[in-house]
Amino acid sequence: xxxxxxxxxxxxxxxxxxxxxxxxxxxxxxxxxxxxxxxxxxxxxxxxxxxxxxxxxxxxxxxxxxxxxxxxxxxxxxxxxxxxxxxxxxxxxxxxxxxxxxxxxxxxxxxxxxxxxxxxxxxxxxxxxxxxxxxxxxxxxxxxxxxxxxxxxxxxxxxxxxxxxxxxxxxxxxxxxxxxxxxxxxxxxxxxxxxxxxxxxxxxxxxxxxxxxxxxxxxxxxxxxxxxxxxxxxxxxxxxxxxxxxxxxxxxxxx
Amino acid sequence: xxxxxxxxxxxxxxxxxxxxxxxxxxxxxxxxxxxxxxxxxxxxxxxxxxxxxxxxxxxxxxxxxxxxxxxxxxxxxxxxxxxxxxxxxxxxxxxxxxxxxxxxxxxxxxxxxxxxxxxxxxxxxxxxxxxxxxxxxxxxxxxxxxxxxxxxxxxxxxxxxxxxxxxxxxxxxxxxxxxxxxxxxxxxxxxxxxxxxxxxxxxxxxxxxxxxxxxxxxxxxxxxxxxxxxxxxxxxxxxxxxxxxxxxxxxxxxx
Numbered sequence: 329x330x331x332x333x334x335x336x337x338x339x340x341x342x343x344x345x346x347x348x349x350x351x352x353x354x355x356x357x358x359x360x361x362x363x364x365x366x367x368x369x370x371x372x373x374x375x376x377x378x379x380x381x382x383x384x385x386x387x388x389x390x391x392x393x394x395x396x397x398x399x400x401x402x403x404x405x406x407x408x409x410x411x412x413x414x415x416x417x418x419x420x421x422x423x424x425x426x427x428x429x430x431x432x433x434x435x436x437x438x439x440x441x442x443x444x445x446x447x448x449x450x451x452x453x454x455x456x457x458x459x460x461x462x463x464x465x466x467x468x469x470x471x472x473x474x475x476x477x478x479x480x481x482x483x484x485x486x487x488x489x490x491x492x493x494x495x496x497x498x499x500x501x502x503x504x505x506x507x508x509x510x511x512x513x514x515x516x517x518x519x520x521x522x523x524x525x526x527x528x529x530x531x532x533x534x535x536x537x538x539x540x541x542x543x544x545x546x547x548x549x550x551x552x553x554x555x556x557x558x559x560x561x562x563x564x565x566x567x568x569x570x571x572x573x574x575x576x577x578x579x580x581x582x583x
Numbered sequence: 584x585x586x587x588x589x590x591x592x593x594x595x596x597x598x599x600x601x602x603x604x605x606x607x608x609x610x611x612x613x614x615x616x617x618x619x620x621x622x623x624x625x626x627x628x629x630x631x632x633x634x635x636x637x638x639x640x641x642x643x644x645x646x647x648x649x650x651x652x653x654x655x656x657x658x659x660x661x662x663x664x665x666x667x668x669x670x671x672x673x674x675x676x677x678x679x680x681x682x683x684x685x686x687x688x689x690x691x692x693x694x695x696x697x698x699x700x701x702x703x704x705x706x707x708x709x710x711x712x713x714x715x716x717x718x719x720x721x722x723x724x725x726x727x728x729x730x731x732x733x734x735x736x737x738x739x740x741x742x743x744x745x746x747x748x749x750x751x752x753x754x755x756x757x758x759x760x761x762x763x764x765x766x767x768x769x770x771x772x773x774x775x776x777x778x779x780x781x782x783x784x785x786x787x788x789x790x791x792x793x794x795x796x797x798x799x800x801x802x803x804x805x806x807x808x809x810x811x812x813x814x815x816x817x818x819x820x821x822x823x824x825x826x827x828x829x830x831x832x833x834x835x836x837x838x
Contacts, residue, residue: 374632375630375660376699379793381627405694410791435823437825439631447825492772514826514828514831523668524668526669527638534641565826571822
């Protein structure tokens with residue numbers, strides 16, 4: 329534990345005015361000095377995108393007054409870069425992303441702006457945690473989530489995180505009474521079976537909406553999806569080296 | 584090797600009219616039946632973003648006539664989903680992404696739309712390869728690249744790829760005479776030291792451009808950056824399970 333109050337950067341992908349980030353700021357401010365840098369509009373599904381073809385806008389926001397806050401046109405990953413290099417001019421002691429409206433369990437970590445911000449934090453060497461609630465409801469109840477967030481922040485401040493690792497924390501949408509506890513586990517190999525809804529605009533030209541079903545292909549124990557279904561919050565330690573080390577030797581034999 | 588000509592999906596992130604994708608289509612068409620589904624405008628740095636807040640437009644394009652081609656407003660990952668679920672209505676036998684104008688070695692794989700399309704292909708169970716050339720020049724010379732692309736496609740058609748693995752192939756910007764060969768290796772742990780260029784618009788309001796330097800922090804042998812510097816193309820087997828298995832046991836002891 330640090331002697332001084334830790335500096336905590338809070339971001340998300342649902343935008344600076346979402347209920348999820350308000351719940352996260354509320355809990356985070358019990359642990360340290362909070363600075364918020366978040367997108368000015370929803371950026372779900374932005375993955376690890378960065379803004380390189382357009383200029384980025386950055387404005388102060390009084391939405392969390394007296395907590396210092398900024399809203400930006402950038403992506404969640406841009407928020408982390410802006411915070412470290414343009415606003416704080418130092419690395420925060422902790423980065424918290426979320427609370428996301430909707431699960432980021434399993435392979436959703438790749439599509440998630442919320443989790444990509446946490447991964448970017450890990451790349452910057454900042455202890456980073458992404459939080460997601462299994463409900464897309466914009467007015468969802470975050471009471472159980474706030475308890476989980478508090479417990480996980482406490483654990484990370486006490487134990488630290490190993491270099492290159494952030495946490496992907498997903499929280500089931502259950503009441504405090506039905507909440508079973510927290511499990512550390514791996515990410516399930518589950519995938520989207522996509523569909524496109526085809527419609528016509530006012531000029532008769534087609535356009536598509538991406539939709540689909542999320543299918544858990546392995547149904548194994550000790551995955552995030554397994555525990556979430558049973559009323560537990562899941563913590564998946566998450567890293568950013570995408571090298572497939574198992575395949576490395578096989579491929580070397582090709583040459 | 585298949586008896587019939589393989590169905591090859593080609594995509595990228597620089598857009599359907601870039602020189603890189605034209606070079607890739609030229610080589611791919613020697614190996615099978617090619618269908619192109621690519622963004623209608625540059626989408627570099629889009630990472631694993633998907634379009635969920637906006638409708639997606641999709642148009643046929645005669646740019647590769649007589650090869651079937653589509654241009655879309657979607658991201659590179661959207662291109663893969665559109666191709667499989669809306670255009671081909673089946674999984675192609677091979678997915679090729681690129682040739683990217685600019686390196687996607689090391690941790691750039693996370694920011695890269697080109698590589699995210701290949702990763703999405705792996706998630707769909709499609710043998711997938713992303714190709715990138717170490718030059719941002721829009722009129723770069725792709726002659727060495729075309730040779731590498733041909734060799735790697737041949738290797739993958741002969742050997743197959745293990746499930747959940749795609750290839751991140753980066754090619755040095757050297758002449759065929761200076762090209763040293765192909766190395767299978769892991770991704771370097773190199774990171775961007777970001778900066779933001781601050782400017783004022785015509786109304787005096789500030790905006791930022793993201794820029795920075797890419798720094799190889801480890802300087803180890805047998806990484807993609809190591810071999811690229813020495814005139815070799817690098818192949819990094821790349822997977823999508825971001826679970827940090829090394830950290831898993833440590834974290835379980837927290838509970």
